[in-house]
Amino acid sequence: xxxxxxxxxxxxxxxxxxxxxxxxxxxxxxxxxxxxxxxxxxxxxxxxxxxxxxxxxxxxxxxxxxxxxxxxxxxxxxxxxxxxxxxxxxxxxxxxxxxxxxxxxxxxxxxxxxxxxxxxxxxxxxxxxxxxxxxxxxxxxxxxxxxxxxxxxxxxxxxxxxxxxxxxxxxxxxxxxxxxxxxxxxxxxxxxxxxxxxxxxxxxxxxxxxxxxxxxxxxxxxxxxxxxxxxxxxxxxxxxxxxxxxxxxxxxxxxxxxxxxx
Amino acid sequence: xxxxxxxxxxxxxxxxxxxxxxxxxxxxxxxxxxxxxxxxxxxxxxxxxxxxxxxxxxxxxxxxxxxxxxxxxxxxxxxxxxxxxxxxxxxxxxxxxxxxxxxxxxxxxxxxxxxxxxxxxxxxxxxxxxxxxxxxxxxxxxxxxxxxxxxxxxxxxxxxxxxxxxxxxxxxxxxxxxxxxxxxxxxxxxxxxxxxxxxxxxxxxxxxxxxxxxxxxxxxxxxxxxxxxxxxxxxxxxxxxxxxxxxxxxxxxxxxxxxxxx
DNA sequence: AAGTGGTCTAGACCACCGA
DNA sequence: CGGTGGTCTAGACCACTTA
Numbered sequence: 177x178x179x180x181x182x183x184x185x186x187x188x189x190x191x192x193x194x195x196x197x198x199x200x201x202x203x204x205x206x207x208x209x210x211x212x213x214x215x216x217x218x219x220x221x222x223x224x225x226x227x228x229x230x231x232x233x234x235x236x237x238x239x240x241x242x243x244x245x246x247x248x249x250x251x252x253x254x255x256x257x258x259x260x261x262x263x264x265x266x267x268x269x270x271x272x273x274x275x276x277x278x279x280x281x282x283x284x285x286x287x288x289x290x291x292x293x294x295x296x297x298x299x300x301x302x303x304x305x306x307x308x309x310x311x312x313x314x315x316x317x318x319x320x321x322x323x324x325x326x327x328x329x330x331x332x333x334x335x336x337x338x339x340x341x342x343x344x345x346x347x348x349x350x351x352x353x354x355x356x357x358x359x360x361x362x363x364x365x366x367x368x369x370x371x372x373x374x375x376x377x378x379x380x381x382x383x384x385x386x387x388x389x390x391x392x393x394x395x396x397x398x399x400x401x402x403x404x405x406x407x408x409x410x411x412x413x414x415x416x417x418x419x420x421x422x423x424x425x426x427x428x429x430x431x432x433x434x435x436x437x438x
Numbered sequence: 439x440x441x442x443x444x445x446x447x448x449x450x451x452x453x454x455x456x457x458x459x460x461x462x463x464x465x466x467x468x469x470x471x472x473x474x475x476x477x478x479x480x481x482x483x484x485x486x487x488x489x490x491x492x493x494x495x496x497x498x499x500x501x502x503x504x505x506x507x508x509x510x511x512x513x514x515x516x517x518x519x520x521x522x523x524x525x526x527x528x529x530x531x532x533x534x535x536x537x538x539x540x541x542x543x544x545x546x547x548x549x550x551x552x553x554x555x556x557x558x559x560x561x562x563x564x565x566x567x568x569x570x571x572x573x574x575x576x577x578x579x580x581x582x583x584x585x586x587x588x589x590x591x592x593x594x595x596x597x598x599x600x601x602x603x604x605x606x607x608x609x610x611x612x613x614x615x616x617x618x619x620x621x622x623x624x625x626x627x628x629x630x631x632x633x634x635x636x637x638x639x640x641x642x643x644x645x646x647x648x649x650x651x652x653x654x655x656x657x658x659x660x661x662x663x664x665x666x667x668x669x670x671x672x673x674x675x676x677x678x679x680x681x682x683x684x685x686x687x688x689x690x691x692x693x694x695x696x697x698x699x700x
Numbered sequence: 701a702a703g704t705g706g707t708c709t710a711g712a713c714c715a716c717c718g719a
Numbered sequence: 720c721g722g723t724g725g726t727c728t729a730g731a732c733c734a735c736t737t738a
Contacts, residue, residue, distance in 0.1 A: 185707075242715075243718085357518065357676070358674065359676075362645060362671065366643075380643070410622055412623075471704065484728070485727060503734065
């Protein structure tokens with residue numbers, strides 16, 4: 177246990193945390209100015225700022241120059257988070273794959289498709305029907321129907337025969353960045369036409385994975401509807417306990433992100 | 439456009455980042471001591487430490503008192519992370535559910551089960567066969583086979599008739615904390631006995647979700663094997679782009695370079 | 701014992717915000 | 720304008736690791 181005396185700034189952070197939890201500083205209100213906290217705790221401003229940084233990391237407060245320090249939450253609660261090195265990891269392919277385009281067309285979303293894609297009825301999409309194969313295998317891994325913005329229509333010209341993903345092509349050739357991915361997983365029966373393409377019997381069990389690739393404003397860049405045959409694919413996610421803050425909702429100005437420049 | 443000059447510590451952080459990316463400091467090697475960096479950049483130690491904190495947040499370095507600052511990665515790459523407020527969110531139940539215990543027994547893992555549970559053959563487990571129902575519905579949501587450590591055998595005594603989860607009972611009554619959850623998803627055909635319990639026809643499509651609940655040392659507390667009938671369940675995950683560091687694996691000591699470069 | 705990062709003080713100037 | 724948090728300096732002591 178805590179035999180060692182904790183650093184001063186942690187004690188201060190703890191005291192402020194308890195003060196917030198007790199309700200002394202309701203959510204939305206301002207914490208006392210740092211100079212006042214210095215006097216109250218009898219420590220230097222540096223120590224107060226170290227404590228403040230900790231509370232910021234915990235998601236309890238949000239300091240803003242010229243305004244003050246706003247209380248964001250009344251208690252620090254543990255969170256489980258999962259992390260991916262890249263979007264390719266989301267696909268969870270243990271080996272390299274290649275994408276084969278079966279056909280492309282321009283469509284407008286009918287009622288059913290609009291519900292699946294979560295868009296308006298009549299929304300225009302450029303659709304690519306594809307099969308994904310493990311490299312060096314004749315048996316496809318999945319049937320994937322990709323819907324992209326009409327503006328990305330000439331995307332397929334950039335498909336090599338290599339191991340590519342849609343989102344990487346969009347990021348490379350259109351300067352868009354995938355800021356968010358919404359993934360939706362369910363079970364499905366593989367329909368007859370898709371079963372034929374996948375080389376399985378109709379009505380066998382399949383994994384249905386929908387992925388919405390969104391830009392920074394939350395607008396969809398591409399939406400893929402994947403169907404995996406039973407046994408050819410498992411999706412693994414590792415959730416770790418931590419105390420990282422919930423990200424601020426988009427639109428609220430965050431600290432300057434100094435241009436990841438790459 | 440950037441008329442504004444960036445803060446000093448960010449410039450320093452950028453310079454060190456480029457230096458690492460250039461290969462001046464290979465992964466595993468030590469960065470120069472902070473005092474030396476002060477001289478090199480002509481700034482105070484506080485500024486160096488602010489830069490160092492940024493690189494730590496980006497996952498590039500790992501500073502350890504008495505040792506030095508170890509380079510963890512050669513480039514800051516964006517990461518996609520998903521976050522949960524609680525483990526219950528992992529279950530993604532939009533409504534409250536109740537758990538019905540069908541039977542319990544003590545078993546030892548055979549070959550097949552050991553592979554599924556990722557444990558040794560012959561490993562002892564206490565098994566609970568259960569059905570999960572949405573509150574106020576007669577149709578079960580899923581068939582769930584829960585394997586817990588034999589030490590948790592009298593767990594079922596604590597089951598109320600309420601809306602409980604296994605891990606919350608373990609956390610409450612045995613003082614263990616779920617530090618990590620490994621979730622594995624695939625498609626499956628629903629076997630005849632389970633189909634009967636779920637009220638669907640045998641061999642229809644189902645969603646197979648395995649969850650390993652691990653303690654802080656990575657030892658399994660409980661492992662649940664869930665089978666959801668088609669259409670009764672979808673699992674949604676939202677991944678956001680960020681620059682947070684990959685968490686260090688639990689208990690890992692960073693290895694030293696044979697020839698530490700300095 | 702020497703050197704590392706971790707903590708802390710006292711003081712200063714700045715950009716930003718609201719009145 | 721006055722007050723806020725953001726940044727920066729110069730100096731100090733500590734706990735820790737390695738030898």
